[in-house]
Amino acid sequence: MEEKLPEDLANLSELDEKSLLEVLTGRFTQNLIYTYIGDILVAINPFKYLSIYEKEVSQYKCHEKKSLPPHICAVADRAYQSMLGRLATGPKNQCIVISGESGAGKTESTKLLLRHIMELCKANSQLEQQILQVNPLLEAFGNAQTVMNDNSSRFGKYIQLRFQNSSVKGAKINEYLLEKSRVVHQDEGEQNFHIFYFMLAGISTEDKEIYGLLDPTRYRYLNGRFGKEDMVQAWRLKYAEVWNAMDMVGFEEQEKVDMMTILAGILSLGNIAFETTDSDALKVSEASRGWLKATAGQFGVQEEDLLKSLTCTTSVTRGEAIQRLHNQQQAEDARDSIAKVAYGRVFGWIVSKVNELLAPKVDCDVELNEIGILDIFGFENFAVNRFEQLCINLANEQLQYFFNHHIFLMEQKEYKEEGITWETITYKDNKPILDLFLTKPIGILSLLDEQSAFPQATDRNFVDKLNSKFKTAPNFEVVRNHTPLFTIVHYAGKVQYNASGFLEKNRDTIPANIRELFINSVTPLLSVLFAATISRTGTLMPRRAKLQVADDNFNSTRKQSVGAQFKRSLAVLMEKMFAAGPHFVRCIKPNRSKQPDQLDSKLVMDQLRYNGLMETIRIRRDGFSWRPKFREFAERFVCSLSCGIQVCLILDCVSCCVDYRSRICRRRYLALLAEIRRQRQAQREREEREEEEERRRQQLEEERRRRLELEQENRRPASPPVPLPRKKKPEPRPRSVLSTVLKAAHLAPVPRPRSKLFEVCYPVKYYTCIYEITFST
Numbered sequence: 001m002e003e004k005l006p007e008d009l010a011n012l013s014e015l016d017e018k019s020l021l022e023v024l025t026g027r028f029t030q031n032l033i034y035t036y037i038g039d040i041l042v043a044i045n046p047f048k049y050l051s052i053y054e055k056e057v058s059q060y061k062c063h064e065k066k067s068l069p070p071h072i073c074a075v076a077d078r079a080y081q082s083m084l085g086r087l088a089t090g091p092k093n094q095c096i097v098i099s100g101e102s103g104a105g106k107t108e109s110t111k112l113l114l115r116h117i118m119e120l121c122k123a124n125s126q127l128e129q130q131i132l133q134v135n136p137l138l139e140a141f142g143n144a145q146t147v148m149n150d151n152s153s154r155f156g157k158y159i160q161l162r163f164q165n166s167s168v169k170g171a172k173i174n175e176y177l178l179e180k181s182r183v184v185h186q187d188e189g190e191q192n193f194h195i196f197y198f199m200l201a202g203i204s205t206e207d208k209e210i211y212g213l214l215d216p217t218r219y220r221y222l223n224g225r226f227g228k229e230d231m232v233q234a235w236r237l238k239y240a241e242v243w244n245a246m247d248m249v250g251f252e253e254q255e256k257v258d259m260m261t262i263l264a265g266i267l268s269l270g271n272i273a274f275e276t277t278d279s280d281a282l283k284v285s286e287a288s289r290g291w292l293k294a295t296a297g298q299f300g301v302q303e304e305d306l307l308k309s310l311t312c313t314t315s316v317t318r319g320e321a322i323q324r325l326h327n328q329q330q331a332e333d334a335r336d337s338i339a340k341v342a343y344g345r346v347f348g349w350i351v352s353k354v355n356e357l358l359a360p361k362v363d364c365d366v367e368l369n370e371i372g373i374l375d376i377f378g379f380e381n382f383a384v385n386r387f388e389q390l391c392i393n394l395a396n397e398q399l400q401y402f403f404n405h406h407i408f409l410m411e412q413k414e415y416k417e418e419g420i421t422w423e424t425i426t427y428k429d430n431k432p433i434l435d436l437f438l439t440k441p442i443g444i445l446s447l448l449d450e451q452s453a454f455p456q457a458t459d460r461n462f463v464d465k466l467n468s469k470f471k472t473a474p475n476f477e478v479v480r481n482h483t484p485l486f487t488i489v490h491y492a493g494k495v496q497y498n499a500s501g502f503l504e505k506n507r508d509t510i511p512a513n514i515r516e517l518f519i520n521s522v523t524p525l526l527s528v529l530f531a532a533t534i535s536r537t538g539t540l541m542p543r544r545a546k547l548q549v550a551d552d553n554f555n556s557t558r559k560q561s562v563g564a565q566f567k568r569s570l571a572v573l574m575e576k577m578f579a580a581g582p583h584f585v586r587c588i589k590p591n592r593s594k595q596p597d598q599l600d601s602k603l604v605m606d607q608l609r610y611n612g613l614m615e616t617i618r619i620r621r622d623g624f625s626w627r628p629k630f631r632e633f634a635e636r637f638v639c640s641l642s643c644g645i646q647v648c649l650i651l652d653c654v655s656c657c658v659d660y661r662s663r664i665c666r667r668r669y670l671a672l673l674a675e676i677r678r679q680r681q682a683q684r685e686r687e688e689r690e691e692e693e694e695r696r697r698q699q700l701e702e703e704r705r706r707r708l709e710l711e712q713e714n715r716r717p718a719s720p721p722v723p724l725p726r727k728k729k730p731e732p733r734p735r736s737v738l739s740t741v742l743k744a745a746h747l748a749p750v751p752r753p754r755s756k757l758f759e760v761c762y763p764v765k766y767y768t769c770i771y772e773i774t775f776s777t
């Protein structure tokens with residue numbers, strides 16, 4: 001019989017790495033890939049089909065956490081119910097953060113979450129189908145085969161699902177940092193973006209001719225390699241799926257044709273090679289003359305203009321156009337940067353089209369709640385780490401900070417507020433690393449921007465600046481080398497960065513002559529893409545092209561650097577996430593060879609360690625890891641009392657710490673009652689005093705009136721009048737009994753609309769639950 005292993009690591013009796021691994025390995029062997037740490041889900045990638053996503057997932061609907069085995073659908077259910085306000089009160093918007101290294105299963109988890117949320121809101125309308133079906137399109141253009149993962153997302157995404165009450169009304173996709181450099185270069189064992197292979201495999205012979213496509217092995221940007229027949233067959237099916245998705249998203253025929261033509265143009269462009277002549281001039285090699293002609297045709301521009309934009313740069317200084325001839329390296333860089341920009345813009349445009357389609361069609365005054373799902377690249381540490389890795393690792397630092405904030409800071413703050421004796425848990429606070437990156441004016445990104453603004457500055461200058469500013473910083477290490485290297489000690493380990501190309505990638509400018517060339521292209525989509533502006537967060541904003549000349553605003557407005565755009569987009573993302581109720585899924589990769597039923601203990605332990613999961617287990621184990629639903633909790637522990645004011649107070653009695661908690665609870669409750677009684681007694685006494693004084697005043701008034709009458713009758717001069725006692729100013733009343741009581745009990749009132757029967761509900765934050773006290777008078 002199979003051993004019953006704990007479903008929640010917070011319940012482990014022994015907390016050491018050995019027992020932790022034993023439980024995870026044991027569960028993995030039994031195909032139990034999901035395990036809880038309190039309310040956090042750990043998911044180990046099975047690398048094989050499991051039948052746990054079939055009919056039984058329908059049980060994960062308003063389910064009690066303890067009644068069903070841990071599952072990704074439980075996270076979807078919890079987020080959905082919280083968004084509807086059916087669980088403990090808190091922010092209505094929810095966010096699910098999925099993290100893990102490449103190939104750990106983030107994207108699969110995202111798809112499962114989306115699918116289950118659609119299931120929960122009984123989605124079968126067109127919109128819900130569209131939300132699920134845009135995935136193949138995004139994956140085709142944004143994913144690629146890497147050594148870590150055959151279907152690796154080469155961009156980060158935050159999907160915001162928007163709901164009106166329980167039904168989904170729209171969605172928005174925010175994309176982050178598409179790895180554009182993959183278009184022109186892939187490391188050994190890796191491929192270009194899927195779409196190139198899908199297109200070459202799936203396109204008909206007739207269309208191949210129309211788009212000017214040749215044998216796939218002839219393209220340098222594909223490393224001259226293509227797939228075996230079974231692979232090609234799978235790509236063919238994928239191509240049909242992408243084409244369907246484009247129809248469904250609402251791409252016009254012309255747009256689809258243009259898109260394919262641009263992709264074909266990118267492939268041809270990659271084959272243009274340059275050589276120097278005897279006179280040191282640069283020219284396109286004889287062998288690639290045909291490729292130049294093909295590219296110009298596919299991009300809808302003149303061949304000579306394309307050649308000029310590759311071999312020289314034109315800049316305008318004081319009204320005078322100055323031409324600078326490129327050397328061979330510069331011409332190759334210009335070629336590659338056109339390919340990267342064109343591809344990046346096609347991708348940005350697809351995302352904007354998808355967002356247009358999925359935008360909520362409701363009045364703007366309708367309040368929509370949101371569930372956001374963040375699927376973003378994991379921490380990266382390669383043999384050579386470049387600008388892209390720096391940005392990716394910065395994003396991961398930011399996410400780790402968000403995780404720490406919720407799991408350690410907020411949790412321990414709450415215990416402190418509740419007066420629970422608590423041994424502080426130390427954890428790796430990565431705020432200093434974030435400061436190292438983001439502080440103005442001397443954070444790494446600010447210094448990079450500063451150097452990028454100097455045309456003469458080099459990557460070496462940038463690293464020298466870093467060395468001089470941060471040589472004593474604890475998370476920075478100077479590397480003495482002729483290549484511009486530096487090391488950052490990240491939360492997940494040391495990463496050495498090679499700064500070659502940092503300034504150019506950060507500037508990411510398109511020379512004005514290239515932009516002008518493409519704006520004037522006869523391929524309408526290309527023209528729109530190059531006329532588009534880029535928002536401060538790096539989002540492409542397509543607009544109608546000006547067909548004659550590039551508009552000068554582009555050059556005059558200060559373009560944001562890639563680093564600044566990324567920093568801003570992270571800040572916007574964090575703002576949204578900090579305002580939402582968080583849910584965490586930590587994906588773990590069991591082995592590097594992507595094999596089922598194999599678990600490499602060291603690899604798993606490393607991931608647990610750098611994700612901070614050991615500390616998380618401790619805090620969840622020693623703390624209050626179980627946060628029951630309000631209804632579930634109320635059914636078990638409700639008690640009702642009444643005494644003049646009806647007080648319905650629901651007390652917390654979770655099995656652990658029961659005595660301690662109930663004593664504290666009772667003490668507070670008695671103090672609350674005593675305060676109510678004291679206030680009422682004081683009020684009664686005050687009213688009695690006021691009544692007595694009023695009676696005395698009326699008596700004196702009566703006496704005085706009678707004396708005056710008597711004096712008038714006797715026609716004698718009146719004696720001096722008896723002064724009337726002054727009407728006393730009423731004693732200041734307390735604001736109200738309730739407000740004083742609530743103040744004494746440290747509670748905050750929540751205003752509710754007044755009704756005939758005055759009723760106010762007060763949320764009482766107590767340990768890990770939110771309760772309601774209802775006072776009715």
Ligand SMILES: Nc1ncnc2c1ncn2[C@@H]1O[C@H](COP(=O)(O)OP(=O)(O)OP(=O)(O)O)[C@@H](O)[C@H]1O
Binds near residue numbers: 047104106109148587
């Ligand atoms: N729950 C699962 N069941 C079966 N297979 C899975 C599951 N999760 C992941 N896989 C397998 O692992 C592969 C990698 O997963 P996925 O693409 O989700 O990783 P990732 O963390 O998103 O990686 P990257 O950061 O590179 O995009 C999938 O293509 C799939 O084959």
